[in-house]
Amino acid sequence: MKKLSARRRHPLAALVVLLLALAVTGGLYAAFAPADKAQAEDTAQSLAIEEGKKLYAVGCGSCHGTGGQGTSDGPILVGVGSAAVDFQVGTGRMPAQQPGAQAPKKPKVYTQAEIDQLAAYIASLGAGPIAPTEEQYDPKGANIAKGGDLFRTNCAQCHNFTGKGGALTGGKYAPELDDVTPKHIYEAMQTGPQNMPSYPDGIMPEQDKRDIIAYLQTVGGEKAESPGGFELGGLGPVSEGLFGWVFGLGVMIAAACWVAARTAKAKKS
Incomplete structure (x- = not known):
């Protein structure tokens, strides 16, 4: 006992205990902590990029170039991001x-897994818009x-005010938006496909994009109900004006003819 007490009073005893505690703590952390999660x-991610590169070489490289540099048959893909893919x-x-x-x-x-691999490879070529999460494009609770x-301010000029689409110049067109998923609507606003301008978050925040998606789900699709009554195809003032002109003017002409006939009959009698 005297020898043990003497060792406890040794000047290096505290240092030895500290080193042992650190060793035990490090061992436990290495054994139980998710140290390999990041790795x-x-x-x-590296495997996804590698598989995406193989898919790209077979299905995309002939038009967009072997490294996404673009050719006369396809635009450059460096910097378009995973959202565009x-x-x-x-x-x-x-x-x-x-x-x-x-x-x-x-x-x-392609399957969604293959699309994710292609997107990972294209994203590795240069920074660009990232494919959104469900939280970003979910319209639940948005301001319709x-x-x-x-939508009427930024999109109706091409897509019509209820998303029915419309013709553009040079054989191009703005597609109908009734059956487009919220994710793809969000990505289209992010990236600006074809003739469409892009609306990054710096120009149009996430909440505004969700509001637009909520509006399109309200006025478009098979289950949508027109809050204004019979929508006449949802084609806007042209169809409504034609309806008013043909049927409204027709009713007025019929009424005028009826009044004239009644007046003539009254004069004869």
């Missing part, structure tokens, strides 16, 4: 079937009235 994520490939516009004024929407060729104002 695993980096490995998964998810939109273009997720809506079936890419790979394009044939050259034309505009790439139409069609059934997608404000979304309508924003």
